Amino acid sequence: MINSNVTVELQKLEKLLNKVGDLVITNSMMSQSIDNLPYSEEKKNLLEKINIFQRHIVELQEYATDIRMIKFESMYGIYNDIILELMPKNKSIKLEILGGNTKVDKSLIEQLDSSIKTLITNSVLYGIEETQERINKNKPIESTIKIIAQQLNGQISFSIENDGKGLNKEEITEDYILENQEDSQLKGIEKIKEIIERLNGNIEIQSELIDGFSFTMTLPLTHSILEGLNIKIGNNIFILPTSSIVESIQPTNEMIKLVGDGSTPLLMLRDEFIPIIKLHEHFHIESKNQILEDGILIIVKSGIQKAALFIDEFLQQQQIVVKAIETNFRKVDSVAGATVRGDGSIGIIIDVKSILEK
Incomplete structure (x- = not known):
């Protein structure tokens, strides 16, 4: 039987994806040029053809991307084998992968x-306690290591979490990490940090002394x-x-509630209080509207966090090619x-996740 698989150099796939990105930009340029034309039947026909062309580009991009992608859940066996190989007899550990359907670049x-x-x-x-210690702490005998993969706003993140011993928040400093590289959950962290920074990404450590340890790596998607x-x-x-937008509204005075000293506004929407973030203040730029009722609130969501972004107006929706700023400049x-x-x-392109986390 003839083998249906072929081997393709990663560099050739890279060039193919770059060309697909160029097609998206070119299509956007043509679409804008047509929009600037006076209305006519010819303009209407051209816009219809542009929309068909855009659908073909989307399909081509999906096919080209799929060639070099794998579902993250396919890594379960490899990571689970590490746990089984290293796990002492006096510990019980299971592995969970969340976001297993997330498609990840093989090279990444x-x-x-x-x-x-x-x-x-x-x-x-170093993180998971021995069985007897977990019993003494009223924790489940079987501990869990979670690997969470998620893609959002042109970025991909991987979080490795466990429900074992944590660290004091005061301990998670650069000096502490440098001094505690041996036999701890921080072992090898400096090396990991170097790798992530080389990929124009960033790391985040979250830990509670009792509740466990979480390490997140966030990187820009190259394509x-x-x-x-x-x-x-x-x-x-x-x-x-x-992908981050839930809905948009023009608020009325009754929907806006002030808390604290009266300077912090909340949006009351369907019995839910949502914090309002004025983007002109966040980015330190001038805004046409200062009164909330005169502008637009766009409700956005990242994970379980939600906020209403205050803007002057929204314009057209379009397909865009995300380019990492860090490659030629620095992280903004x-x-x-x-x-x-x-x-x-x-x-x-606004990073909703980082804005909501502040």
């Missing part, structure tokens, strides 16, 4: 392989095409990923990446 998994394995090893050897909504704040236009707070607009200008 290869670059993160040693980091994920180091964090699993640290959890097994990502997503739907974005153009929003206007003063004279500035930003892009908000539609609250920015997930950038894109080239149809008129050739640069569009800034």
Whole structure:
């Protein structure tokens, strides 16, 4: 029987994906040029053809991306074998993978392989308590190591968590990490940090003394095409990923509630209080509207967190190619990446997750 598999160099797939991205940008330029034409039957026909062309580009991008992607759940066996091999007889540990359907670039998994394995090893050897200690703490005898993969706003994150021993928040400092590299959950962290920074990513450590330890690696997607909504704040236009948007409203006075000293507004929507974030204040730019009732509130969500973003107005929705800013500049707070607009200008993509976490 003839083998149906073929071997393709990763570099060739890289070039293919780059060309797909160029097609998206070119399509955006053509679409904008057609929009600027006076209305006619010819313009209507051209817009219909552009929409068909865009659908073909989306399919092509999905096919090209799928070639070099794997479902993260396929790594379960490899990571579980590490646990079984290292687990002492006086410990009971199970592995859970959340977000297993998340598709991950094979080359990215290869670059993160040693980091994920180091964090699993640290959890097994130093993080998870022995069975008797867990009984004394009224914890389940069987402990859990979770690996969580999720993709959002042109970024992908991997979190390795365990329900074992944690650290005091005061201990999670750069000096403490440097001084405690041996026989602890922080073993090898500096090496992991170097790898993540080389990939233009960042790390986050969360820990409670009793509740366990969590290590998250967040990296920009090198090839990502997503739907974005153009929003206007003063004279500035930003892009908000539609995957983060729940709904948009123009609030009435009755919907706005002030708390504390009266300077902190909340949106009351269907018996739910949602914090309001004024993006012009967040980005330190001028806004056309200062009164909430005169502008638009876009409700966004990241994980379990939700907020209402105050803007002047929203414009058209479009498909965009996400480019990592860190590659040629540096990481910018609250920015997930950038894109080239149809008129050739640069569009800034808002990082909803980082804004909501502040």
